[in-house]
Amino acid sequence: MNSEEPLMNSMNLKDEIRNFVISNFLFGEAEHLEDDTPFMENGIIDSTGILELVMFLETTYKIKIQNEEMLPQNFDSIERVARFVSKKVNNVPVSAANEITIAHL
Amino acid sequence: MNAISSFSADLLKLDCALETERITTAIREKVWRSFRKKGVVVALSGGIDSSVVGALAVKALGPERVLGLLLPERDSAPETFSLGRLIVRHLGIKSVQEEITGILESLGCYERRDDAIRIVIPEYGPDWKSKIVLPSILENGKYRLFSVVAESPDGSRFKARTTLDAYLGIVAATNFKQRVRKMLEYYHADRLNFAVAGTPNRLEYELGFFVKLGDGAADIKPIAHLYKSQVYQLAEFLELPEAICSRPPTTDTYSLAQTQEEFYFSMPLKTLDLILFGSEQGFSASEIAREVSLTVPQVEHVLDDIKAKRRVAQYLHAPPATMNEVALAH
Numbered sequence: 001m002n003s004e005e006p007l008m009n010s011m012n013l014k015d016e017i018r019n020f021v022i023s024n025f026l027f028g029e030a031e032h033l034e035d036d037t038p039f040m041e042n043g044i045i046d047s048t049g050i051l052e053l054v055m056f057l058e059t060t061y062k063i064k065i066q067n068e069e070m071l072p073q074n075f076d077s078i079e080r081v082a083r084f085v086s087k088k089v090n091n092v093p094v095s096a097a098n099e100i101t102i103a104h105l
Numbered sequence: 106m107n108a109i110s111s112f113s114a115d116l117l118k119l120d121c122a123l124e125t126e127r128i129t130t131a132i133r134e135k136v137w138r139s140f141r142k143k144g145v146v147v148a149l150s151g152g153i154d155s156s157v158v159g160a161l162a163v164k165a166l167g168p169e170r171v172l173g174l175l176l177p178e179r180d181s182a183p184e185t186f187s188l189g190r191l192i193v194r195h196l197g198i199k200s201v202q203e204e205i206t207g208i209l210e211s212l213g214c215y216e217r218r219d220d221a222i223r224i225v226i227p228e229y230g231p232d233w234k235s236k237i238v239l240p241s242i243l244e245n246g247k248y249r250l251f252s253v254v255a256e257s258p259d260g261s262r263f264k265a266r267t268t269l270d271a272y273l274g275i276v277a278a279t280n281f282k283q284r285v286r287k288m289l290e291y292y293h294a295d296r297l298n299f300a301v302a303g304t305p306n307r308l309e310y311e312l313g314f315f316v317k318l319g320d321g322a323a324d325i326k327p328i329a330h331l332y333k334s335q336v337y338q339l340a341e342f343l344e345l346p347e348a349i350c351s352r353p354p355t356t357d358t359y360s361l362a363q364t365q366e367e368f369y370f371s372m373p374l375k376t377l378d379l380i381l382f383g384s385e386q387g388f389s390a391s392e393i394a395r396e397v398s399l400t401v402p403q404v405e406h407v408l409d410d411i412k413a414k415r416r417v418a419q420y421l422h423a424p425p426a427t428m429n430e431v432a433l434a435h
Contacts, residue, residue, distance in 0.1 A: 040409065043416055050248050051269040067266060070248040 014082045020056055021078065025049055035079040040072065050075065057081070063088040068096040112383055112392040119335050121342035128327050129165035135300075135325050136166065142300040144170030145325070146293050148286055149200070150357055151188025153340050153349055154328060155304040160343040161327050162302055163196050172293055173200035176286045178209055180360040188349055195346055201293060205285050214281040221274025222253055225265040232258045236359035237267070237275060241372060256361055279358050283319025300324035307332050308377060312411065313418030321421060332378040372407065380407050 022030045039045040074084040162171045175189040193200040222229045235255045255263045303323025310329040315321035383393035390404040
């Protein structure tokens with residue numbers, strides 16, 4: 001399945017996530033926050049922020065997020081979170097830690 | 106490419122005699138001349154950092170002007186007390202022991218912590234033991250989330266990822282320990298007209314591994330500019346007891362044994378020393394990677410983590426913000 005294919009109403013989903021991020025992490029100041037703005041690199045979300053985001057997603061969308069799914073490709077921008085949630089809600093496989101290539105010595 | 110030379114662990118080697126002279130001169134200058142205090146109080150955990158600070162204070166001011174405080178509580182490791190006593194004897198200083206369990210019970214420290222743990226492990230009881238852990242930063246590319254590890258009286262172990270409220274509740278409750286210790290350090294400093302010596306090393310100081318107004322508070326921080334491996338070099342130079350030098354760095358905050366590595370730094374401190382030093386000196390990730398035997402992506406991941414920790418540390422270091430302007434009616 002094409003990962004870009006909409007599985008939920010992606011505009012609504014993105015808007016909801018955007019609103020949560022703006023309200024909880026940016027205190028209403030949404031300037032420079034694009035759908036693909038990296039959260040971590042820009043200091044938008046820190047380690048406790050990730051916990052807050054996970055709690056919001058699990059509660060709002062009735063999904064269970066596994067540790068293995070806690071990857072930047074699932075969580076590091078509005079776009080990525082929306083795509084991840086959309087897949088979870090529709091029971092489509094998502095990126096997990098054992099799928100990524102990390103070089104070990 | 107950095108102009109100093111090629112990157113190597115040797116760059117962290119100290120001239121221990123000169124560095125000791127430099128620090129002891131600075132202690133005298135600050136404590137006696139700037140603060141007009143007679144001596145220093147040092148809380149001794151039996152770990153290498155506080156022992157080195159105690160030894161430097163004795164060299165700077167003399168043993169009669171240094172008071173060692175031993176401040177164990179219910180969850181302290183048994184060796185905390187024995188190693189604390191060992192360094193007191195070794196330095197030839199006076200000491201006071203204050204068991205802080207009663208104060209912490211009055212504050213509800215243990216009860217509040219246990220309530221927070223029960224958010225994720227409902228079975229958790231008063232006789233259980235626990236700690237908080239983070240996965241290794243080198244494990245994979247995941248965001249690392251804290252987990253609670255709990256052990257029941259029969260030895261069964263449970264592990265659960267923390268929720269935000271559980272994590273914040275556990276940390277807030279356990280922070281009482283560092284703040285109560287600091288309160289007692291200042292009590293003894295006030296009654297003796299002494300200053301308080303803090304014991305963070307550079308990793309702790311720079312990356313925010315301390316409690317604001319707890320172990321983060323002090324009048325002097327004699328080793329806050331030294332990497333952990335440099336603290337070990339000074340310990341050897343100052344001839345501290347082997348039992349103290351070989352003890353793994355611990356938080357000594359949770360009832361289950363917990364290293365600083367699994368709680369906060371997420372990698373061997375020797376490696377983190379080199380990565381932090383390399384980045385501060387402007388070496389590239391590939392130059393650092395060669396020296397620490399990691400891959401370039403792994404080093405880049407650690408550098409991102411350092412950046413994130415520095416952001417958190419900014420708040421921890423910040424003094425109270427005052428509102429300088431005043432809106433007058435006329």
